[in-house]
Amino acid sequence: MADSALHDIPSVYEPSLFGTYSKKIGMWLFLLSDSLTFGALLYAYSYGRISLGDAWPKPFHSESIINATVMTAFLLTSSLTMVFAVRASVHGDAKWQRLWLLATMLCGTGFIVLHGREWSNLIAEGLSLPMFPKVPGHEAVSEFADVSKTVPQFAATFFGLTGMHMLHVTLGVIYLGVVALRRKFIPILLVLWLVAWLGTPVYSPFHYGAHVLLVAAIVCGIILWLKPKVYDSSDVEVAGLYWHFVDLVWMFIFPLVYLMSAKIL
Amino acid sequence: MDTTQIALAERSAEEQRHHGKAVFFWVWGALLVMTAIEVFLTYQHMQPGKMLTILLGLSFIKAALIIGYFMHLKYEVSSMKWVTMCSVVGCLILMTIFFFPDAFRILYLGVK
Numbered sequence: 001m002a003d004s005a006l007h008d009i010p011s012v013y014e015p016s017l018f019g020t021y022s023k024k025i026g027m028w029l030f031l032l033s034d035s036l037t038f039g040a041l042l043y044a045y046s047y048g049r050i051s052l053g054d055a056w057p058k059p060f061h062s063e064s065i066i067n068a069t070v071m072t073a074f075l076l077t078s079s080l081t082m083v084f085a086v087r088a089s090v091h092g093d094a095k096w097q098r099l100w101l102l103a104t105m106l107c108g109t110g111f112i113v114l115h116g117r118e119w120s121n122l123i124a125e126g127l128s129l130p131m132f133p134k135v136p137g138h139e140a141v142s143e144f145a146d147v148s149k150t151v152p153q154f155a156a157t158f159f160g161l162t163g164m165h166m167l168h169v170t171l172g173v174i175y176l177g178v179v180a181l182r183r184k185f186i187p188i189l190l191v192l193w194l195v196a197w198l199g200t201p202v203y204s205p206f207h208y209g210a211h212v213l214l215v216a217a218i219v220c221g222i223i224l225w226l227k228p229k230v231y232d233s234s235d236v237e238v239a240g241l242y243w244h245f246v247d248l249v250w251m252f253i254f255p256l257v258y259l260m261s262a263k264i265l
Numbered sequence: 266m267d268t269t270q271i272a273l274a275e276r277s278a279e280e281q282r283h284h285g286k287a288v289f290f291w292v293w294g295a296l297l298v299m300t301a302i303e304v305f306l307t308y309q310h311m312q313p314g315k316m317l318t319i320l321l322g323l324s325f326i327k328a329a330l331i332i333g334y335f336m337h338l339k340y341e342v343s344s345m346k347w348v349t350m351c352s353v354v355g356c357l358i359l360m361t362i363f364f365f366p367d368a369f370r371i372l373y374l375g376v377k
Contacts, residue, residue, distance in 0.1 A: 019342035021273040028345075032353050039357050065304065072300050079335050080293045087286070234274040237337075244335045251327045254300070255320035259307045 027238045031245045034168075038249045041164060042256060045157040049260060057147045057154045058263040059127055064118060068258045071114045072250065075169075078107030079247045082176075086240045089233035097236060101180035104243065108173040115166050116206055119159075123205070129155050133203040158257065165253055167212065168246050174216045179231045179239050183224050189217040284340075292334045299323050 018025050049056050060068070085100035124135055126145035148155050177185040196210035303323055306316060333339040338346055 016269070016273060018345040018348070019273070020345065021270045023270075025345075028349055032349060035353050036356050036360075039360055043360050065307065069300065069304050073297065076293060076296050076300070079331065080289060083289045083335055084286070087284075232274075241336055244331055247335070248328055248331045251296075251331065252324050255303050255324055259303055259320060260313070260317060262307050 021234055023234055023238050024241070027241045031241065034245065035249075038161075038164070038252075041157070041161040042252055045161055045257060048151075048153040048157055049256075052151065052153075055151060056261065057127075057144060057151055058261045059122060059125065059144055059147075060258050060261055061263045064121070065258060065262055067114055067118050068254055071111050071118075072254050074107045074111040074114070075247045075250050078104045078111070079244050081107065082240045082243045086233070086237050089236040092233075098180050101176050101236070105173050105176050105180070108169055108176070108243075112166060112169055112173070115162070115169075119162075119206075120204065127155055127158070129159050132205050135203050161253060161257065165246070165249055168249070170212060171216065172243050172246050174213075174220065175239055175242060178220050178224070179235055182231070183228070186217055186221050186224070189213055189220065193217060289334065292330050296327055296330060299327055 016022075016025075081100050081103040085097050085104060088094075088096035088100055122144075123132060126147065128134075128148055130148075174185075174189065177189065181188070190213075193210055193213035196206065196213060200207040200210065303320055306319060311319075332350075338349070
């Protein structure tokens with residue numbers, strides 16, 4: 001039915017092959033290319049996991065698994081609230097659209113905070129990358145101090161994969177913030193940047209990673225200044241596609257990275 | 266947006282207006298239950314190969330639910346479904362062909 005409906009739409013151009021508007025097709029094409037980025041990172045991690053067998057580190061004990069499970073629940077719930085935001089937008093309910101978008105952002109922020117805590121714990125236990133600053137006082141007692149030297153692929157693929165996903169979630173929260181609050185979101189983003197930058201110790205990778213928020217605030221400021229607009233239901237739907245994709249990728253990272261490398265006593 | 270784009274966006278919005286909330290709660294519940302099953306299996310001391318197969322199977326079911334219902338692909342036109350899914354699956358199969366023969370060769374050579 002949808003296919004035949006395509007030709008009923010009046011146009012000066014030929015009908016859309018995919019039966020939908022360009023923004024949505026553009027987002028789908030971006031997500032397809034992005035899925036290959038994550039596919040390559042997941043393959044890199046799985047390659048190491050399979051080829052090294054028992055030599056592969058298993059740093060995820062019960063506390064980590066519970067933490068990652070709660071993170072998964074946050075993302076799944078955020079997808080549900082995102083669906084409701086899209087529904088509210090197509091019904092023209094601006095108030096509920098904004099509230100559901102804010103609820104989605106809240107769940108996404110919860111995910112980032114828990115993920116940051118997980119990273120900090122692993123780094124404190126000795127799992128680190130050469131580019132990360134050393135944690136003072138932890139060198140001697142680190143549980144995985146040797147792992148970074150004997151199996152460097154683990155830290156490289158783990159931090160590469162989960163870091164890339166965390167960056168996507170962070171940019172997703174910012175994207176939704178711009179759609180929900182437009183220009184009002186820029187000062188909030190700058191406050192978040194200051195809190196993240198000044199509130200994290202200098203030996204934390206998040207101390208420097210927080211500058212992503214500053215860069216995002218500048219880029220969003222330029223975009224909103226050049227093309228100020230009220231975002232309609234198609235913009236919310238396209239933002240929703242991006243957000244669900246971030247959730248979708250985590251559905252593979254959680255079992256392949258965390259559950260397959262769980263430390264079971 | 267021009268008139269064509271507005272008409273297409275309005276048609277997309279019109280399709281979404283007809284979906285009840287209940288189906289999304291069911292999908293969300295199913296995703297949570299499958300996540301709980303995955304975590305339960307982790308503590309069952311299964312063989313890694315068997316566990317990997319089950320976990321990947323559940324992950325693909327979860328991915329299909331998210332793409333179909335949350336990302337709305339189930340309600341798109343057939344050309345959109347086929348082009349998007351075939352292209353990404355094809356690329357992932359190519360990646361598998363390039364990556365995994367070597368990984369398995371290492372495994373069978375006994376390098377642990």
